[in-house]
Amino acid sequence: MKKNVLKMVIIAAVIAVAVLLAFLLRGNKEVQYQTETAIKGSLSITVMATGYIQPVEEIEVGTQVSGVIKKIYVDYNSHVKKGQLLAELDKLTLQEKLNQATAQLSRAQSELNLANRQYDRVTQLYAAKAATEVAFEEAVNRKEQAAMTLKEAKANLSQAKVDLSYAYIYSPIDGVVLKRSVNIGQTVAAMFSTPTFFTIAEDLTKMQVEADVDEADLGQVKLNQQVTFTVDAYPGETFAGTVSQIRISPKVTNNVVTYTVIVNAPNPDEKLFPGMTASIRINIRSEEGILVPIEALSKEKTLRVKSDGKIEERTIQTGIDDGISIVARMGVKEGEEIIIN
Structure with missing residues (x-):
């Protein structure tokens, strides 16, 4: 029994020493x-x-007349100069319209010349009381009508020349071709809107960002x-x-x-x-x-x-x-x- 008591005392002492050491070590630990x-x-x-x-300046190039693409001189990424020829339409139909307008003008000029001569003759007869007032008025009317027909013929000839010039598509700016929308042999119609042939960026060294900013941040x-x-x-x-x-x-x-x-x-x-x-x-x-x-x-x-x-x-x-x-x-x-x- 004495041995058991001694053993218990020793165990208690060891536990006490362990607790004391743990407390001391914890107390010295830095936070x-x-x-x-x-x-x-x-x-x-x-x-x-x-x-x-996006490019700062971007232009769509087209034509105002209908026709068939005959020649294309540039492609994607081509560098172009202002006034450079980019493409051509077939000019056969447009040239025929110009020829017709020229012939119409010649006829109108001849008709006006005839009406002037008739007017001069009737005017002389009317002054000599040898022509009626009705004949004089008809001569005046024919002269005026012939003059109007000649004016219309000149306008038609001018428009035919302009239409023929539209068969040549030129670059309006210096730039780079971003997009080509047509091919050789393709028919383009300009009845309701101008067809786009090329999209040209003016200067790719000057770009811009088009960003969508939320209304809360604006x-x-x-x-x-x-x-x-x-x-x-x-x-x-x-x-x-x-x-x-x-x-x-x-x-x-x-x-x-x-x-x-x-x-x-x-x-x-x-x-x-x-x-x-x-x-x-x-x-x-x-x-x-x-x-x-x-x-x-x-x-x-x-x-x-x-x-x-x-x-x-x-x-x-x-x-x-x-x-x-x-x-x-x-x-x-x-x-x-x-x-x-």
């Missing part, structure tokens, strides 16, 4: 904090939107604001531009209202092609300063700073934030450790 270093940088508030790359967008954007064709590369136009006409898609914002996009290397999808960021405001994590900030604009092994609570003056970081205008220095948790 760990999750911190983040305050850094100097720039913060921006942006509006994001999606749009498409109030923050102003002219000349800086814009950055990316396209899928060049991952990791960022392009720059400025807001040049805010269109007041709304777009409504599935009850969502957006407005078109035009962004000038210089394209000196011609990397940007028409139709590319662009993800844009419009820089609304920017501010440089000391950036601290916004989650470390209390409602009273205070945060805790770990400095020289001590914890200090400071009240700071804040600037803009992006939901993750906030600018500390006063109260924190670069490199200090900000306690998050």
Whole structure:
């Protein structure tokens, strides 16, 4: 029995020593904090939107007469000059109309000459009381009718010449052919609307982004604001531009209202092609300063700073934030450790 008591005393002593050691070790353990270093940088508030790359100036070229395409001199991506011949229509029908108008003019001129001679003769007879007043009036009427017929014939001849000139399709600007919509042998009809032969972009080094901005963000967008954007064709590369136009006409898609914002996009290397999808960021405001994590900030604009092994609570003056970081205008220095948790 003495042995059992001794054994129990020894066990109790071991447990007491273990508890004491655990307490001492726990008491000496340092409290760990999750911190983040305050850094100097720039913060921006942006509006994001999606749009498409388009040429600043794009022109559709066609003709005002019907006919059959006889020749095409340019194709996709062709560089053209103002006044350059792009295509021709078959001129057989148009030339025949010109010939007919020329013949009509000759007949009208002959008829007018005859009416003038008759008018002069009847006028002399009427003055000598040898012709009736009715004959005189008929001579005057024939002369006037012949003059009107000649005027109409001249107009028809002029229109036939203009129509023949429309058989030659010229470029109205210097640019690049983006699209060719016709083929040789194709019949085009210009009865109700002008058929489009080519779409020409004036200058591919000057592009623009047509972006749809949500109505909730539009109030923050102003002219000349800086814009950055990316396209899928060049991952990791960022392009720059400025807001040049805010269109007041709304777009409504599935009850969502957006407005078109035009962004000038210089394209000196011609990397940007028409139709590319662009993800844009419009820089609304920017501010440089000391950036601290916004989650470390209390409602009273205070945060805790770990400095020289001590914890200090400071009240700071804040600037803009992006939901993750906030600018500390006063109260924190670069490199200090900000306690998050």
